[in-house]
Amino acid sequence: MPPKTRYQNRIELLQGTLDLLILQTLQWGPQHGYGITQAIRLNSGDVLSVDTGSLYPALHRLERQKLIKSDWRMSENNQRIKQYRLTPAGKKQVLSERSRWEQLSDAIGGILNPARRSEI
Amino acid sequence: MDRDRQLDAEVQSHLEQSVRDHMDRGLSRRDAEAAARREFGNVGLVKEVTREMWGWASLERLWHDLRFGSRMLAKSPAFTLVAVLTLALGIGANAAIFSIVYGVLLRPLPFAGAERLANVYLHFAPQNNPRGNMSLMDYVDWKAQNRAFVSPGIFANGVQELTGEGEPVQVLSTHATANFFSILGVAPMLGRTFADGEDTGSSAQLAVISEDLWRRRFHSDPGVIGKVIMSSGNATTIVGVMPASFAYPRQNTDIWLCIHVAPKRRGPYAWVGIARLKPGVTFEQAQAETNTIGARIAQANPGSYSKLEMPVWKLRDAMVGNVRPALVMIFGAVGFVLLIAMANVANLILSRSTARRREMAVRLGLGATRIRIVRQLLTESVLLGLLGAGAGLLLAYACMSGFRAWNPTQLLPRVASVQLDGTVVAFTIVLSLVSSVLFGLIPALRMVDRDFQVALKEGGRSGTSSASSQRTHGVLAVAEIALSVVLVAGAGLLIRSLIAMQSVDTGVGAAPRSILSMNITATGAKYRDEKAGIAFYQRVLEQVRALPGVEAAGMSDARPPDWHEEDDTFNIQGVAWDERAYPSTVVAHVAPGYFEALRIPLLRGRYIGEQDRRDSPPVVVISQSLARRYFGNEDPLGHHLQQSQPAGNTSPRMEIVGVVGDVKYWGLDSSSQMAYYEPVSQVFTPGIFLFVRSATPAASLAPEIEHTIHGIDPDCTITTIRTLDEAIYESVAQPRFRTLLLGAFAAMALLLAAIGVYGVIAYSVAQRTQEFGIRMALGAARSDVVRLVMSRGFAIGGSGVLIGLAASLLLTRTLQRFLFGVTATDPLTFAAVALGLWSIALLACYLPARRATRVEPTVALRYE
Numbered sequence: 001m002p003p004k005t006r007y008q009n010r011i012e013l014l015q016g017t018l019d020l021l022i023l024q025t026l027q028w029g030p031q032h033g034y035g036i037t038q039a040i041r042l043n044s045g046d047v048l049s050v051d052t053g054s055l056y057p058a059l060h061r062l063e064r065q066k067l068i069k070s071d072w073r074m075s076e077n078n079q080r081i082k083q084y085r086l087t088p089a090g091k092k093q094v095l096s097e098r099s100r101w102e103q104l105s106d107a108i109g110g111i112l113n114p115a116r117r118s119e120i
Numbered sequence: 121m122d123r124d125r126q127l128d129a130e131v132q133s134h135l136e137q138s139v140r141d142h143m144d145r146g147l148s149r150r151d152a153e154a155a156a157r158r159e160f161g162n163v164g165l166v167k168e169v170t171r172e173m174w175g176w177a178s179l180e181r182l183w184h185d186l187r188f189g190s191r192m193l194a195k196s197p198a199f200t201l202v203a204v205l206t207l208a209l210g211i212g213a214n215a216a217i218f219s220i221v222y223g224v225l226l227r228p229l230p231f232a233g234a235e236r237l238a239n240v241y242l243h244f245a246p247q248n249n250p251r252g253n254m255s256l257m258d259y260v261d262w263k264a265q266n267r268a269f270v271s272p273g274i275f276a277n278g279v280q281e282l283t284g285e286g287e288p289v290q291v292l293s294t295h296a297t298a299n300f301f302s303i304l305g306v307a308p309m310l311g312r313t314f315a316d317g318e319d320t321g322s323s324a325q326l327a328v329i330s331e332d333l334w335r336r337r338f339h340s341d342p343g344v345i346g347k348v349i350m351s352s353g354n355a356t357t358i359v360g361v362m363p364a365s366f367a368y369p370r371q372n373t374d375i376w377l378c379i380h381v382a383p384k385r386r387g388p389y390a391w392v393g394i395a396r397l398k399p400g401v402t403f404e405q406a407q408a409e410t411n412t413i414g415a416r417i418a419q420a421n422p423g424s425y426s427k428l429e430m431p432v433w434k435l436r437d438a439m440v441g442n443v444r445p446a447l448v449m450i451f452g453a454v455g456f457v458l459l460i461a462m463a464n465v466a467n468l469i470l471s472r473s474t475a476r477r478r479e480m481a482v483r484l485g486l487g488a489t490r491i492r493i494v495r496q497l498l499t500e501s502v503l504l505g506l507l508g509a510g511a512g513l514l515l516a517y518a519c520m521s522g523f524r525a526w527n528p529t530q531l532l533p534r535v536a537s538v539q540l541d542g543t544v545v546a547f548t549i550v551l552s553l554v555s556s557v558l559f560g561l562i563p564a565l566r567m568v569d570r571d572f573q574v575a576l577k578e579g580g581r582s583g584t585s586s587a588s589s590q591r592t593h594g595v596l597a598v599a600e601i602a603l604s605v606v607l608v609a610g611a612g613l614l615i616r617s618l619i620a621m622q623s624v625d626t627g628v629g630a631a632p633r634s635i636l637s638m639n640i641t642a643t644g645a646k647y648r649d650e651k652a653g654i655a656f657y658q659r660v661l662e663q664v665r666a667l668p669g670v671e672a673a674g675m676s677d678a679r680p681p682d683w684h685e686e687d688d689t690f691n692i693q694g695v696a697w698d699e700r701a702y703p704s705t706v707v708a709h710v711a712p713g714y715f716e717a718l719r720i721p722l723l724r725g726r727y728i729g730e731q732d733r734r735d736s737p738p739v740v741v742i743s744q745s746l747a748r749r750y751f752g753n754e755d756p757l758g759h760h761l762q763q764s765q766p767a768g769n770t771s772p773r774m775e776i777v778g779v780v781g782d783v784k785y786w787g788l789d790s791s792s793q794m795a796y797y798e799p800v801s802q803v804f805t806p807g808i809f810l811f812v813r814s815a816t817p818a819a820s821l822a823p824e825i826e827h828t829i830h831g832i833d834p835d836c837t838i839t840t841i842r843t844l845d846e847a848i849y850e851s852v853a854q855p856r857f858r859t860l861l862l863g864a865f866a867a868m869a870l871l872l873a874a875i876g877v878y879g880v881i882a883y884s885v886a887q888r889t890q891e892f893g894i895r896m897a898l899g900a901a902r903s904d905v906v907r908l909v910m911s912r913g914f915a916i917g918g919s920g921v922l923i924g925l926a927a928s929l930l931l932t933r934t935l936q937r938f939l940f941g942v943t944a945t946d947p948l949t950f951a952a953v954a955l956g957l958w959s960i961a962l963l964a965c966y967l968p969a970r971r972a973t974r975v976e977p978t979v980a981l982r983y984e
Binding site: 032033034035038051052053056057059060061064075077079080081082 | 126127129130131133134136137138140141159160161162165166167169170172173174
């Protein structure tokens with residue numbers, strides 16, 4: 001039955017990580033909410049599953065921040081679906097977010113694996 | 121398409137794509153749908169958290185809540201009506217009283233820089249009045265040494281008779297120095313006010329008149345400026361008209377006259393100082409300065425003063441200080457009424473919440489947060505509160521219309537500034553918001569407090585409310601009773617005081633209803649010779665006595681129970697003078713027949729009679745209290761009494777020729793009844809009361825007597841025509857006003873509390889119908905069921921009364937200053953209130969208890 005506690009990510013994503021994943025996914029073209037969850041799941045080899053309770057707030061927030069915009073179109077089976085696309089600001093954001101993520105990931109990698117660091 | 125519908129569509133398309141994917145993988149439609157829903161999670165919650173991202177979400181949600189709340193209220197109109205009416209009563213009473221409190225006590229005075237204005241008094245021994253008046257000589261000394269104030273002024277209130285063209289009328293007047301208007305910083309609407317120096321010369325008398333008098337007597341003629349009128353026999357030039365908004369020092373002052381400050385002696389003591397602080401000077405500094413000046417005046421005039429201070433009062437305190445305690449008390453009482461109304465509404469909501477518990481449990485189950493539900497419930501309370509405020513304002517408006525029509529300028533200062541304006545509306549709305557959160561929070565918290573699963577199960581079976589919810593009901597009912605005990609006890613004490621006051625013996629032997637009194641004047645040029653005035657009084661008495669229906673007639677310038685024109689100290693030949701030994705005492709000037717008309721008993725010697733003429737030896741009649749205090753068992757007759765203290769005294773030595781019974785002249789609640797009476801033929805006063813005793817209803821004689829007097833002097837003004845019982849009634853107008861208000865609020869409190877207790881018990885009986893059915897099916901007698909219900913009533917009523925009594929013991933002490941002839945903890949009042957409230961609580965329980973016994977066991981068991 002429904003949780004008494006408030007909603008939590010099942011896999012705890014770092015603050016801002018979901019935003020990056022969404023923006024990155026949208027780089028390949030416009031996508032709707034369900035498509036984004038599927039893409040993230042597939043591209044992570046079934047490791048990451050994005051909860052709808054995180055996804056939709058994130059999408060609506062990013063839209064308010066004007067990093068993405070949405071429009072409605074008809075799907076192949078004649079159904080109205082809402083799809084999201086990157087704005088120019090969103091594209092820039094992906095780049096800066098990616099480089100920040102890579103820095104972070106390198107840093108964490110360096111801590112976890114000091115030997116690799118000396119190889120460079 | 122609005123955002124909510126868009127979000128719905130977006131979620132819907134998500135689900136459908138997910139279903140299709142699952143079906144592609146080979147699941148049946150049904151399994152696919154279940155899987156998609158499972159994957160998606162809580163739809164409602166996802167929507168909710170997504171909406172949070174919209175920024176304006178909180179406002180939109182408020183709108184949503186408001187719409188939902190109004191729908192919920194519209195769905196149960198009976199509940200809404202009762203709750204709104206209850207709140208309207210509580211909030212409306214508060215709005216009405218607040219508009220009075222604000223108008224009288226808080227609204228800024230209509231003078232520029234009013235917070236720097238002060239009244240200055242004279243507090244001196246032997247008079248010992250902390251707000252005593254000063255004489256012109258004291259003013260001259262003060263002004264000469266003053267540094268704290270910008271040019272101080274003085275004024276004195278009185279009456280003037282306007283004669284000449286039109287009916288002779290008596291109007292309220294103020295004599296003042298020329299700077300009076302400039303100190304207050306007010307401008308005339310027509311003409312000018314007095315100019316500097318006009319109070320020092322010897323020019324003809326100048327006057328500024330009120331807008332009201334200008335309209336009434338001069339038909340709004342702009343040519344009134346420069347007109348010469350006769351004011352109490354003096355030719356007076358009108359120089360200006362004040363706007364209607366100016367009402368100082370009295371609310372109905374019609375004419376302000378410029379005085380000439382040219383004192384020859386210290387006295388009479390009639391003047392109040394008015395002054396504006398110089399920039400940078402504080403009230404404390406000004407007070408220190410005037411006291412220093414006072415000490416110097418006392419030192420220079422040891423024959424007049426043994427001690428002298430000049431108290432400085434902030435103007436507002438001087439104007440409204442005496443009504444502040446009563447208004448604050450009433451404001452507190454009306455707050456109690458609101459608390460009781462709030463407890464009632466909280467109980468109502470709580471009762472209804474049981475019915476809505478399933479709704480709440482389902483909403484919690486679907487993922488609504490507790491905060492969200494509490495917010496929704498509070499929105500509903502706020503809606504109720506605002507509706508209550510709207511209805512309450514209508515109620516207050518009706519009250520205020522009545523108040524304005526009544527216009528009690530005798531009771532309250534600043535009546536004109538009592539208005540139902542933006543400030544009052546703002547206060548009312550804030551009050552309703554605060555109180556709706558308070559009365560809404562209790563049931564709202566209770567509703568989300570318990571484990572919703574238990575509620576679902578419980579609610580699924582029956583509507584029985586939990587024990588803790590019953591406890592909340594009980595606590596609220598106890599609080600209501602306790603609060604009303606305090607109000608009713610307070611009202612009871614005031615009522616007993618009022619009764620005690622009205623049954624005080626005034627000392628007048630005749631039935632008050634049989635005595636008609638009226639004030640007549642003998643002023644103007646024709647009475648400048650006192651002999652003419654005495655002759656006028658004599659002729660009036662002779663002709664009035666001859667009228668049919670008149671049994672007796674007399675005159676005095678003092679009227680029981682609370683009117684005397686003059687009080688002064690005195691000294692008795694042969695008894696050492698000491699200011700403490702001779703307190704200020706009523707001095708009445710009487711014409712023959714006064715004592716006989718009022719049947720004031722003669723104890724020794726004789727009354728004042730026709731033999732006491734202007735040229736015969738001065739005589740005086742003293743009251744019993746005065747005789748007892750200064751002569752003990754000795755015979756006072758033949759001793760001599762002299763007005764004022766001995767030093768520098770030129771007033772005649774009067775022989776005591778009689779002792780009469782005590783009469784109240786200082787008010788019904790006064791303790792001092794010392795007085796002495798001088799013949800008006802020997803000490804003339806230009807205004808006097810005519811008293812007529814009649815066997816027929818005395819009031820009916822008034823027109824004929826007026827006619828008779830005007831036949832003697834058409835210019836004589838006749839005012840304050842009252843029978844003595846009317847005068848007694850009027851003298852307790854202040855205490856009656858506050859008693860009436862507190863009594864009304866106590867009655868309101870009682871009614872609300874009784875309804876509250878009834879509601880709680882009736883509700884618990886309805887909830888326990890099934891239980892009673894089972895009990896009766898198992899053999900319980902009807903009386904057992906009654907006892908079961910009543911025991912709860914006993915408990916609620918008993919604890920409410922006990923807590924209320926304890927609170928009353930603490931709170932009625934604040935009523936001390938309003939009480940007369942009864943202590944603040946009067947056991948009789950308290951016992952009666954306790955018994956009364958307990959009985960009402962029990963009665964409120966008995967009605968539902970009887971209903972419980974009519975339950976048919978079979979019906980009750982089938983119930984739900």
